[in-house]
Amino acid sequence: MTPVAKIQAEHGIVGRGRELATALDVLRVGRHLLLEGPVGVGKTTVALAVCAHLGRATVRVDGDDRYSESKLTGWFDPPLVLKLGYGEQSFFAGPLVEAMRNGSVLFINELNRMPESVQNVLLPALDERLVQVPHVGEVHAAEGFQVVATQNPVEYVATGHLSEALRDRFEHLALPYQSAADEEAIVAAATGCTDPVLVRRAVRLTRAFARGRRCAPP
């Protein structure tokens, strides 16, 4: 059984052979991966399945427009700062520093919903494998540190452009909509529905809406 077939079997993934193979290659050679596609096409499923297959621990972040730099790198606990001063003892590592220190995969869901200032914190971490934390100093990434991020296309609500500098540090993997047959297999597996007519109609209706996207919200 090929690695891709094994991932498909272990994680119940229908199709996506090309995307899984690409993601495996990117992570195996130590590069950072950006998965882009519309809502609901399985970006997170593919990313986490590949990480799990490679035995990689992940630290997850869900991006939003109020995410801050200190939330990503880490923060100081005020009572501990008063008692012990600024330093490692009063510092709580955020997901970026945690992943760097542990040599884990930092999985960022919806990267382009994060403010640009937060995205910029990732630049040295991705490129030079270090990040500067005030009062703590330089944090260097342990072997194995990688970033896997997902994002919706920029025309989606609440998304923004990534800077060219940040995009340049990722390998890009597009996940388009799957075929109707694949989607029917996914829906049947996810629901346990044994009525193929119902599954086909539901998939067709959903695909028609995704294709048209023509009406105002109810």
Added chain:
Amino acid sequence: MRAAIATVALAPGFAGDTALRCAAEAALATRVELRDDSDGDFATALDELFAAVVTRGEDPDAGPGPGATPKA
């Protein structure tokens, strides 16, 4: 995908011939993209798509989409 899964999961909970229509309305309502130049409402759009895809059996992948207006 989540919308299709939700539609299939919800459909058995509705009775009669309108079960799929009711399930689709519940599942798709939160997944319709905002569009500034829209002149239709959700129920009308769903009725049109339902008639095309379910009643007439049209394949949404075969053309530009039943009743669909390409996004500008």
